[in-house]
Amino acid sequence: MMAAASEEEKIMExxxxxxxxxxxxxxxxxxxxxxxIITVGLLYFLWKVIPPFVNWFLINSVWSGxxxxxxxxxxxxxxxxREKIRFILFGFFPYEDQWRPLTSVLILVSILIYSRxxxxxxRRLIYFWALSLAAILILMMGGILGLKPVSYERxxxxxxxxxxxxxxxxxxxxxxxxxxxxxRSKMIAIKTFCIFYIELIRGVPLISVxxxxxxxxxxxxxxxxxxxxxxxxxxxxILFTAPxxxxxxxxxxxxxxxxxxxxxxxxxxxxYQTLRRVVLPQALKIIIPPTVNHFVxxxxxxxxxxxxxxxxxxxxxxxxxTDTRWLGFSTExxxxxxxxxxxICYSMAHYSRRLERELDTREQGSKRRLDG
Amino acid sequence: xxxxxxxNVMGTHPDKPIIxxxxxxxxxxxxxxxxGINLDVxxxxxxxxxxxxxxxxxxxxxxxxxxxxHHKGQVIVxxxxxxxxxxxxEKIRREVGMVFQQFNLFPHLTILENVTLGPxxxxxxxxxxxxxxxxxxLERVKVAxxxxxxPGQLSGGQQQRVAIARSLCMQPKxxxxxxxxxxxxxxxxxxxxxxxxxxARAGMTMIVVTHEMGFAKTVAHRxxxxxxxxxxxxxxxxxxxxHPRHERTRLFLSxxxx
Numbered sequence: 307m308m309a310a311a312s313e314e315e316k317i318m319e320x321x322x323x324x325x326x327x328x329x330x331x332x333x334x335x336x337x338x339x340x341x342x343i344i345t346v347g348l349l350y351f352l353w354k355v356i357p358p359f360v361n362w363f364l365i366n367s368v369w370s371g372x373x374x375x376x377x378x379x380x381x382x383x384x385x386x387x388r389e390k391i392r393f394i395l396f397g398f399f400p401y402e403d404q405w406r407p408l409t410s411v412l413i414l415v416s417i418l419i420y421s422r423x424x425x426x427x428x429r430r431l432i433y434f435w436a437l438s439l440a441a442i443l444i445l446m447m448g449g450i451l452g453l454k455p456v457s458y459e460r461x462x463x464x465x466x467x468x469x470x471x472x473x474x475x476x477x478x479x480x481x482x483x484x485x486x487x488x489x490r491s492k493m494i495a496i497k498t499f500c501i502f503y504i505e506l507i508r509g510v511p512l513i514s515v516x517x518x519x520x521x522x523x524x525x526x527x528x529x530x531x532x533x534x535x536x537x538x539x540x541x542x543x544i545l546f547t548a549p550x551x552x553x554x555x556x557x558x559x560x561x562x563x564x565x566x567x568x569x570x571x572x573x574x575x576x577x578y579q580t581l582r583r584v585v586l587p588q589a590l591k592i593i594i595p596p597t598v599n600h601f602v603x604x605x606x607x608x609x610x611x612x613x614x615x616x617x618x619x620x621x622x623x624x625x626x627x628t629d630t631r632w633l634g635f636s637t638e639x640x641x642x643x644x645x646x647x648x649x650i651c652y653s654m655a656h657y658s659r660r661l662e663r664e665l666d667t668r669e670q671g672s673k674r675r676l677d678g
Numbered sequence: 679x680x681x682x683x684x685x686n687v688m689g690t691h692p693d694k695p696i697i698x699x700x701x702x703x704x705x706x707x708x709x710x711x712x713x714g715i716n717l718d719v720x721x722x723x724x725x726x727x728x729x730x731x732x733x734x735x736x737x738x739x740x741x742x743x744x745x746x747x748h749h750k751g752q753v754i755v756x757x758x759x760x761x762x763x764x765x766x767x768e769k770i771r772r773e774v775g776m777v778f779q780q781f782n783l784f785p786h787l788t789i790l791e792n793v794t795l796g797p798x799x800x801x802x803x804x805x806x807x808x809x810x811x812x813x814x815x816l817e818r819v820k821v822a823x824x825x826x827x828x829p830g831q832l833s834g835g836q837q838q839r840v841a842i843a844r845s846l847c848m849q850p851k852x853x854x855x856x857x858x859x860x861x862x863x864x865x866x867x868x869x870x871x872x873x874x875x876x877x878a879r880a881g882m883t884m885i886v887v888t889h890e891m892g893f894a895k896t897v898a899h900r901x902x903x904x905x906x907x908x909x910x911x912x913x914x915x916x917x918x919x920x921h922p923r924h925e926r927t928r929l930f931l932s933x934x935x936x
Contacts (some may be wrong), residue, residue, distance in 0.1 A: 568745050569782035569841075573796030573848060574771035576764075583795055587786050652793055667828035 397462020462617030477544035482551025502548040520614040558589035598658035702751035712908040726894040729904035775845030785827035835866030
């Protein structure tokens with residue numbers, strides 16, 4: 307009905323703010339004398355650093371051959387990684403059976419990738435996980451289906467790092483939530499215990515917890531009673547990580563306004579329903595970034611297993627370096643190990659950002675959900 | 679008054695009040711926020727509570743569904759005396775709906791999930807049935823087309839109407855409104871008040887804390903004026919606004935009616 311008026315009305319265009327590459331460079335890199343100096347200095351630094359690194363990493367590097375060829379060359383010795391990759395990835399697992407840990411890792415990665423999609427979060431996913439874990443356990447331990455039994459003491463490398471990390475995360479997360487809820491409990495005994503536990507563990511380094519689990523804990527057990535070292539290490543990682551998760555969860559719980567509890571109460575929801583349906587979904591969403599921070603920490607912490615003589619990825623790398631024929635290639639070895647850790651940790655960080663985006667219900671503009 | 683319409687709902691004790699508050703006291707630490715409140719509310723009755731801020735009016739209605747604990751006296755809702763017994767509290771809360779100033783919708787749930795949460799989990803209604811009923815209430819407050827959206831995507835007025843529907847889905851006998859239009863932009867106040875007026879016409883027992891005196895005049899059976907934790911004066915809207923008996927009431931009215 308306002309057609310005539312709006313036809314005459316000129317629509318004011320937003321002024322153009324983008325002025326091409328040169329304009330951008332001038333506006334962002336050379337907009338003041340100081341900025342210009344910093345830009346030039348950085349360019350000089352990159353010029354000095356990048357070409358030699360590329361030379362070492364790629365152009366002069368040796369990709370196959372014997373140690374002697376590596377020593378003759380200027381570049382990186384990737385032949386060393388090629389020679390040792392199976393040991394670094396799988397440790398002392400029987401050489402001819404290393405397809406078993408390889409398959410285990412592939413199964414684990416597949417189920418993790420499958421679990422990324424929130425549309426797959428249903429009952430079937432639980433069955434898939436149970437099946438995958440059973441398959442992995444059978445593959446790793448052997449002893450049935452014609453597979454040669456392999457003691458866990460020979461497990462090592464990437465599978466061990468992944469198992470311990472994922473086990474640590476899966477165990478510590480619910481335990482952390484329980485501790486956080488306990489810390490806010492009105493029941494004084496529970497509250498006191500949770501505070502004591504959280505503060506105690508947060509006050510000691512992981513190494514001491516690992517030592518306790520591997521050295522002191524067996525002393526407390528009755529004669530002849532042995533608990534698997536791997537399980538003890540797993541328990542130590544879980545018990546160590548949970549208090550940190552708990553404190554993060556507590557922060558999330560505090561961020562939920564009182565009105566949410568009151569609205570739930572006025573709908574006659576009980577304590578458990580309020581937590582499960584109203585409070586935790588919101589609190590856990592808020593704390594995705596710091597939670598993932600601690601999850602990434604678990605992956606990195608798993609490298610401390612070497613001090614209780616478990617051969618995680620970093621420890622197999624170190625062990626590979628002790629081969630007297632291949633001495634002196636530690637840079638390459640550590641770059642390789644770092645790359646694997648980076649891939650694992652970056653995938654987690656990347657996924658957490660995606661999850662945050664998907665769970666964001668604030669406004670239309672920021673809505674990018676997969677389901678309708 | 680809507681006496682005839684209400685008789686059907688009244689059941690076996692038509693004259694027995696659905697809410698009885700007898701000499702109730704409450705303290706916040708040492709601050710005596712409610713000082714000897716006596717109030718009876720009949721079925722189908724609509725009461726507007728007003729008074730200066732800090733007079734205890736919100737606290738009073740929050741004692742009716744135990745969002746606040748009273749320290750002395752009795753609160754009896756639909757024959758059940760409010761005590762620390764969780765089962766009783768949950769039972770009373772199923773009978774008493776509440777709408778808040780800040781809406782308090784659950785931001786992580788869609789509108790439909792918001793309004794079905796109580797029926798599904800607290801009343802154990804099957805999901806399909808709860809959703810069908812929820813859509814009817816969302817229709818009634820005129821936000822049915824927003825059912826799949828999230829609260830953050832709705833205007834304040836729409837959110838508050840959803841909050842009303844959310845309470846109604848529990849099919850309460852009593853509805854409490856705690857300054858439900860105070861946080862709204864002025865142009866959205868009317869759409870919420872219209873829903874409340876419609877609800878009043880249907881015979882709902884309502885206790886409304888508000889400064890909307892126009893609403894009080896058209897809808898309330900009784901206006902209750904509170905100050906310093908006491909009920910100073912209660913009367914029919916006409917008497918209350920035209921012949922306020924107490925000096926404090928007159929002062930309050932002169933401040934809010936320009």
